[in-house]
Amino acid sequence: MAERTSFSNEEYADILFYYGAARGNAEQARREYGEIFPNRRLPDARVFSRTFRRMRERGTVVRYQGDAGRPRLEVGDDEEEILNHFQIDPTLSTRMIARRMGRSQWKVWYTLHENDLHPYHYTPVQAIEEGDPFRRMQFCRFLLNADVEDRNYLKRILWTDESKFDKDGITNYHNAHYWSVRVMGNPHLKRQKGSQRRFNLNVWMGIIHNRLIGPHFLPQNLNGVEYESFLRNVFHELMEDMPLETRQNMIFMHDGCPAHFRLAVRSWLDQHFPDRWIGRGGPIPWPARSPDITPMDFFVWGRMKSLVYATDVPVPNIEDLRNRIINAAQEIQSELTDSRVVKTGVVRRARACNRNNGGHFENEL
Structure with missing residues (x-):
């Protein structure tokens, strides 16, 4: 057998010792190893995990090239170049690197596998700008305090x-990966994405406690004039089935998109929901870029799109899409009976937001 080794037996023994002392934390083991042996060549963190894996699986720290059966792929000098690519940008695809280097995709996969790198999915999240975390924390603290003072406060909010x-349906993130050392666990990487996308139907909906309001179909490109017209002429019709007491004590919520910020819209809300509406420029300010706090985003839209696009067959026409949306809303309403998904979800997310100082938190839920 051809043997290939990079360190002495003494060095490998110390590598295993400090990897065990660090309880499998390769980065910590590397730091402690470097402090104890400042005059030695410092191994990469991956060497610690690879050495341990070889000892556990094969009973030896030495790397071998098999001489029987299907020959193992010889990575050679390409290994360092491949690893450097993913160290610079861990979101690269194996196909892209294989094409860039003029090598097979299998060779790239093999190199990553041998170095204990694993593809983890990243979570797309809304971009957060400077000042947003503070405003998000303020709003979440307000919700939590209001819930303590009035146990029915969150049940009175109409989230819209x-x-x-x-x-075509939902974007498929199946092939979106982030390469990281398996022993370190899933890094729960997040990737920012935009929130505005072009679709064929623009749907308005609301949810209050365990009641779904809508759907109502708006113009595809909503502006302030059309949104004001919707509030004045359609909104009350959608609320007719709600008890009078609910309508009288309801707190209206919408986000801060430009159509919602129109002066006439805010004036209408001030008139119909005095000191009882949440939004940009409202008595209760809505923190910008915070879809992760509203149940419309974390529950209704996700569930509705999973129902509308339950099959892989594209929607044939706009009427079929409309019918799918209506049917999905009816199914969601049946699921909401005696459900506490809204209040429980909002409280849970508000607490998580505060724990993360107003930053992203969905990867922890």
């Missing part, structure tokens, strides 16, 4: 939002 649906 608009979302666009097209014929």
